[in-house]
Amino acid sequence: MTDSSQIAPLLVAARPRALAALLRYFHDLERAEDAFQEACLRALQRWPDDGVPRDPLAWLILVARNAALDRVRREARETPLTDETAPPDQPSDTAESLDHLDRARYGDEVLHLLFIACHPALPAPSRIALALRVVSGLTLAQIASAFLIAERAVEQRIVRARQRIAALGLPFETPDAAAREARLSAVSATIYLLFNEGYAASGGERMLRTPLCEEAIRLAQLLADLFPAHDETLGLLALLQLQHARHAARIDAQGEVVLLEDQDRSAWDRDAIDAGLAALAQAQAGAAPPGPYRLQAEIAAVHARAASAADTDWAAIDRCYAALEAVRPSPVVTLNRAVAVEKLHGAASALALIAPLDTRLAGYFHFHGVRGALLARLARHDEASAAFAQALALARTPAEARHIQRQIAYLATSASPTRD
Numbered sequence: 001m002t003d004s005s006q007i008a009p010l011l012v013a014a015r016p017r018a019l020a021a022l023l024r025y026f027h028d029l030e031r032a033e034d035a036f037q038e039a040c041l042r043a044l045q046r047w048p049d050d051g052v053p054r055d056p057l058a059w060l061i062l063v064a065r066n067a068a069l070d071r072v073r074r075e076a077r078e079t080p081l082t083d084e085t086a087p088p089d090q091p092s093d094t095a096e097s098l099d100h101l102d103r104a105r106y107g108d109e110v111l112h113l114l115f116i117a118c119h120p121a122l123p124a125p126s127r128i129a130l131a132l133r134v135v136s137g138l139t140l141a142q143i144a145s146a147f148l149i150a151e152r153a154v155e156q157r158i159v160r161a162r163q164r165i166a167a168l169g170l171p172f173e174t175p176d177a178a179a180r181e182a183r184l185s186a187v188s189a190t191i192y193l194l195f196n197e198g199y200a201a202s203g204g205e206r207m208l209r210t211p212l213c214e215e216a217i218r219l220a221q222l223l224a225d226l227f228p229a230h231d232e233t234l235g236l237l238a239l240l241q242l243q244h245a246r247h248a249a250r251i252d253a254q255g256e257v258v259l260l261e262d263q264d265r266s267a268w269d270r271d272a273i274d275a276g277l278a279a280l281a282q283a284q285a286g287a288a289p290p291g292p293y294r295l296q297a298e299i300a301a302v303h304a305r306a307a308s309a310a311d312t313d314w315a316a317i318d319r320c321y322a323a324l325e326a327v328r329p330s331p332v333v334t335l336n337r338a339v340a341v342e343k344l345h346g347a348a349s350a351l352a353l354i355a356p357l358d359t360r361l362a363g364y365f366h367f368h369g370v371r372g373a374l375l376a377r378l379a380r381h382d383e384a385s386a387a388f389a390q391a392l393a394l395a396r397t398p399a400e401a402r403h404i405q406r407q408i409a410y411l412a413t414s415a416s417p418t419r420d
Contacts, residue, residue, distance in 0.1 A: 007047050011040050013211075014057045015137045020113040021061045026068060029117075029165060033134065035068035036060070042067075110135065110215070111187070111222045115175050118186035121168055126161040131190040133158055136212075138197060145396065146193040148332070148364060184227065188236055188293070191219045195240050199247075207399040208251060213244045224279070231286035234279050235294030241276030242300035245269040257403040261309035273304045292328040295320050314343040331357045335367055338374070347377040365394040369404060376411055384411055 022032035053059040117131040144151040198212025220237040249263035306312040321337035342350035361367035372387035395401035
């Protein structure tokens with residue numbers, strides 16, 4: 001007997017590679033997705049009793065392919081297939097037959113599928129949303145959190161993307177070198193958002209989803225190998241490596257959030273930091289002006305180089321954020337810059353900086369958390385309590401909720417009058 005809770009992660013991990021094989025076989029995104037879903041349902045029915053196959057991915061591809069072929073044949077009874085729409089001859093049910101479907105190495109299939117999904121005929125936000133949903137298997141809620149929009153809006157983007165794919169009859173084929181260059185920005189953004197979902201989960205019991213971070217870094221490394229002269233690709237790789245280097249220190253043994261300034265820096269992964277700094281140095285050696293990924297990597301590098309929180313060069317971080325605001329203006333960038341402004345100029349200056357963001361970030365957990373902390377430093381306890389209460393209502397994970405509850409408890413203690 002196999003516990004069903006052990007099966008779900010296997011299905012999630014297999015999704016992109018299985019879809020890539022099925023898409024190459026059927027040249028139809030919707031058919032590939034439907035086939036994979038059918039295979040997952042059969043796995044959930046059979047694996048608990050039969051046990052997980054020696055090669056779960058091969059099993060899923062084979063079952064999905066056969067299910068799709070059965071559906072094609074049923075449809076053919078009503079509408080005869082032309083030579084162009086007929087599926088290839090069905091190979092035998094052997095492990096060797098899977099090579100007929102997927103001759104490329106599985107290790108590269110996720111990136112391959114990302115480039116296929118990020119078709120230029122789709123609007124950029126729809127491309128990225130579709131890739132996150134189809135390739136990475138993120139939920140609508142997780143994608144909505146990444147875009148800071150409602151789930152319904154994400155759903156509409158994906159529906160419109162699918163409709164456009166069907167209307168245009170887009171050929172989901174491997175893009176050539178020029179097409180890869182044109183799709184690079186959307187693929188990079190997808191990898192970045194995938195990492196962010198792992199770095200700070202938008203829901204569930206666990207705040208960190210390390211496998212997502214590791215997969216995003218793997219994809220970023222493959223991307224850097226494909227585009228070794230592209231400074232922003234190197235910047236993305238550096239950013240992810242430097243950020244992930246701190247993962248072991250971000251949650252304590254009790255599962256509580258540890259802020260950057262309180263982290264045990266000896267627990268940081270020095271090999272990952274060295275790799276990130278090396279990638280950043282390559283990016284900085286290029287002739288192109290710094291882009292958003294490189295600038296964020298430079299901010300992460302300042303933290304990585306500081307021996308302690310007190311040694312952090314906040315002026316350098318503030319300059320990087322100012323440059324980032326100029327290159328890619330965003331309320332979240334301004335919110336992050338407020339942390340540096342507070343260190344340099346005090347809480348009042350930081351609070352004034354984020355005041356205009358109140359409407360745009362009204363539903364963003366971190367906005368209210370930062371605002372509450374700044375108000376608390378100014379001893380505006382009632383306003384700080386209200387801000388923390390809003391943050392608590394927006395907490396996405398138990399760890400985030402407990403962190404805000406500790407802030408509220410500390411605030412209540414510090415605001416209480418002393419007794420003789």
